[in-house]
Amino acid sequence: MEVDILIKKAPRHLKELIGQEARGNRRSLNQEAIVLLEEALAMRAKASPNRRDGLKTILERYARATKERSQAAESVIEYDEYGLPR
Numbered sequence: 001m002e003v004d005i006l007i008k009k010a011p012r013h014l015k016e017l018i019g020q021e022a023r024g025n026r027r028s029l030n031q032e033a034i035v036l037l038e039e040a041l042a043m044r045a046k047a048s049p050n051r052r053d054g055l056k057t058i059l060e061r062y063a064r065a066t067k068e069r070s071q072a073a074e075s076v077i078e079y080d081e082y083g084l085p086r
Contacts, residue, residue: 038062 015029022032038059045055 018032018036019029021036022029025032025035027035041055042059
């Protein structure tokens, strides 16, 4: 299930940096923001093993949801053996 997230008052330079990354990866601004958030959560999970199970569950739920859409999760981001984005 997809939901909308609105980020208010983000610094202009942050949007520009995400835009640069998006263009370099041939993604929309929204797709790039999702990938960056997933990567940041995965890094936190690796840094703090106590939180890993909760984040792993969230990412697995995301992976299942993407299977319902035409775009597979693997085409958006690669996952490691724990199901976390690389």
